[in-house]
Amino acid sequence: MSAGHVIFIGAGPGAADLITLRGARALARASVVLYDALTDPALREFAPAAEWVDVGKRGFSASTGQDRINVLLVQYASTGAIVARLKGGDPSVFGRLEEEQQALAEAGITSEVIPGVTSALAAAAASSRPLTRRGDGRSVALTTAMTQERELNAGRRADTEVFYMAGRQLAMLARRLAEAGWPADTPVCVVSRAGWPDQIVSDHDVGTLPTACLVHSGRPAVVTVGVGARPVLQRASPAGVRAGDEPAASEGDPAAAFTRP
Secondary structure: OOOOEEEEEEOEOOOHHHOOHHHHHHHHHOOEEEEOOOOOHHHHHHOOOOEEEEOOOOOOOOOOOHHHHHHHHHHHHHOOOEEEEEEOEOOOOOOOHHHHHHHHHHOOOEEEEEOOOOHHHHHHHHHOOOOOEOOOEOOEEEEEOEOOOOOEOOOOOOOEEEEEOOOOOHHHHHHHHHHOOOOOOOEEEEEEOOOOOOOEEEEEEOOOHHHHHHHHOOOOEEEEEEHHHOOOOOOOOOOOOOOOOOOOOOOOOHHHHHOOO
């Protein structure tokens, strides 16, 4: 039996309609789907006949080991199946993509990558704040808050720093930001469950960041620090629409296919 093929698909950071059209079409071709913990269950509608295998990873809780995921990818693809590896956000951003690609390459199995919307972009959209600003916001750094040794990773490498997986480390992150030279009045924006209908946006600065724990407790959070966290002056929002509201899909809108009853 000839080897199958693995498609790494970025599911986006939240609700199912944030997947790309290319990603949705590729998902529909799969006979096996290995999916992350934070992917929307509504995505099953695109591959209802496929075998769905939970390989989710969650910080500080029970997770599927990376070696086990690598083995499953090779096993399923070796049967000749088209395997979708459905990753939250974008596969290439803190998604351990290289490790899985390497395992497949060593087994002689081909793969491809379909990009997705990463959480930093969803957080910027939720808060209506551009990550780059003409004149004073020319660089952006994407950083995972926790290292493999579970040490907090904070620094001052760009005009805007976006920290992933920081929800349980907000107080410590504030201390490390101050130690790295960020002034206490540097703007900070925290968005939890970015891209979901129940997303929450809150404004702080480096000095008051620990208070964000009261708002975002127990929720996956993205923390933006610096120029990209600064509110846009006199920004306008459509009447009746707040951060976290989900606009209703109109008749004939392709996004309506993603709407759950």
